[in-house]
Amino acid sequence: MEQKDKYLIIVAVVICIVICCLSPYIASGDPDGLEKSAEDAGVPEDFSIEKINGIPEAIFPDYAFAHDPENQVLQIVALVLGVIATLCVGYAVAAIVRRRN
Numbered sequence: 246m247e248q249k250d251k252y253l254i255i256v257a258v259v260i261c262i263v264i265c266c267l268s269p270y271i272a273s274g275d276p277d278g279l280e281k282s283a284e285d286a287g288v289p290e291d292f293s294i295e296k297i298n299g300i301p302e303a304i305f306p307d308y309a310f311a312h313d314p315e316n317q318v319l320q321i322v323a324l325v326l327g328v329i330a331t332l333c334v335g336y337a338v339a340a341i342v343r344r345r346n
Contacts, residue, residue, distance in 0.1 A: 265324035269317040
């Protein structure tokens with residue numbers, strides 16, 4: 246990997262982390278997307294598909310730690326951990342594909 250490619254990856258990771266740090270403060274408090282559709286369909290707020298199908302509970306529900314969902318610092322930690330996990334999985338997949346070719 247060339248040096249400028251490494252710099253590009255570092256800059257991209259820094260940008261991702263900055264977005265993670267800012268998003269709890271600039272995100273809308275109003276529901277959007279899937280939550281808005283669920284409200285329009287009349288799905289109750291306490292409806293849980295996990296309990297019905299036996300699916301385990303999410304590690305970071307609503308991008309927060311379950312014991313304190315309103316804590317913005319913990320939301321940032323959850324977002325950063327999610328970004329790091331996603332980047333690691335992407336890197337691993339790329340490495341596997343590169344070795345097979």
